[in-house]
Amino acid sequence: MSLPDDRDMAWPPPGAVPEAIHTWRAWYAGNPAQLASSAAPPAENKYARAFFFWRRQRQKSIVRQPPPVHVPLAAEIAQTSADLLFGEMPEIDVADAAQQRLDELTSGTGVANTLLEAAELCAAISGIYLRVSWDTAVSDMPFLTTVAADHAVPEFRYGRLQAVTFWHELPAEGREVWRHLERHEPGVILHGLYVGDKTNLGVKTALTAHPQTADLEETVALPEGIPGGMLTWYVPNMRPAHGDPGGAQGRADISGAEALLDALDEAYSSWLRDVRLGKARVIVPADTLDAAATDRGSGRYFDVDREVFTELDGMNPGEMSITVYQPEIRAPEHEQTVLNLIERIVSKAGYAPQTFGLRVEGRAESGTALRLREAKTYQTLDRKRRYWNPALKAALEGMLAVDRTVFGRPTAVETPVIIWPEPRATAQELAQTLTMLRTAEAVSIETAARMAQPDLDDDKLAEEVARIREDAGRLVPEPGF
Secondary structure (H helix, E strand, O other), X not given: XXXXXXXXXXXXXXXXXXXXXXXXXXXXHOXXXXXXHHOOOOOOOHHHHHOOHHHXXXXXXXXXXXXXXXXXXXXXXXXHHHHHHHOOOOEEEOOHXXXXXXXXXXXXXXXXXXXXXXXXXXXXXXXXXXXXXXXXXXXXXXXXXXXXXXHEEEEEEOOEEEEEEEEEEEOOOOOOEEEEEEEEXXXXXXXXXXXXXXXXXXXXXXXXXXXXXXXXXXXXXXXXXXXXXXOEEEEEOOOOOOOOOOOOOOOOOOOOOHHHHHHHHHHHHHHHHHHXXXXXXXXXXXXXXXXXXXXXXXXXXXXXXXXXXXXXXXXXXXXXXXXXXXXXXXXXXXXXXXXHHHHHHHHHHOOOHHHHOOOXXXXXOOHHHHHHHOHHHHHHHHHHHHHHHHHHHHHHHHHHHHHHHOOOOOOOOOXXXXXXXXXXXXXXXXXXXXXXXXXXXXXXXXXXXXXXXXXXXXXXXXXXXXXXXHHOOOOOOOOOO
């Protein structure tokens, strides 16, 4: 299949990008205009959609009022997901012939940062595409790039990616929209440049017509040895999608929690409205105001620092009074509502409240107890790792293949093994474990020292063991004869 040639073709094609992805991106971005237009999830009942807080704000936009408050919880959930996955880079183990070169590729092109950014966007909008790219004008080695799920038209078969067309809009003047389409098929990459409008793809033109595509070739044949025949792989955040159980694109972390997120913003906006209305106000008689000259003419004001007020002639005592009005701020009720909504949203996303610093007041528990309470978070993490593992292995193998076939280096092409890091024990938990093992005489001093300081090499470890024995009085000097 080639690139499209119908100038009147709608782009993106209808149904290519699920409507839910636009909703999830709006919550992730937190832009009030996007939230007002697309925060409500798709629903057949348009009246139910109208009850959403952000939809009501759009209807009231013509009335002057303080702006509503958005709580960026969706973005925080996505960032937490990325930190759990790639906050600590997994160990990449490959055959000795390729290990050194793969380490150079990953460190030299910033793969760790790319994966961290990709994981955040994956959790936010349901999925991400990993792509091996190369450009001799940018780098002398292949590098890993990503494409968001809402800028791709994929073709799946049995849940496996068969082909995909990426697009992005290029800078242009006027009302014309310039789009660069990049189609990946087994064995080939196709590039096309189109000039259309906001809704239609438009006319296909030469790649040299725009500076950002001038150095591209229309057809790039992939060399032999590329794993799977393509250099792009899809990573779903989580499957199945609630609105499309048979679909392959997956769902975002906040899927199904859109109404709760909307209620959270409404509750927080109500809380701050109470704060605004709760400001102290002073009600004074008109006769207590002083005259003042302003740029707009004469006016009157009340001097809050004035200490003495004189009753006016003809006024009965007690008629002149100054009243201070201080409304009540319902902080405890709002806080309880907000925290309850946050816990519900976090739980719906698949995480324990403790992961986000909730329900930790007055607790001083060991790492084991903490992991028991965060079991839901670790289950979600393991589930996501199973989606990332095959795509990440294929992408790293693809980098080795491109380094060999395109750049002509004698790089061995091997499939790496991804070793995900285990949750680190706290200092208190590690100390308890080592104490029990040493008391039971189950480990040696050397093994205990290696468990406590795994970063020490053999020589440093031997020195540390000697110092421990010396401090404990276990080194007996050799007797002289």
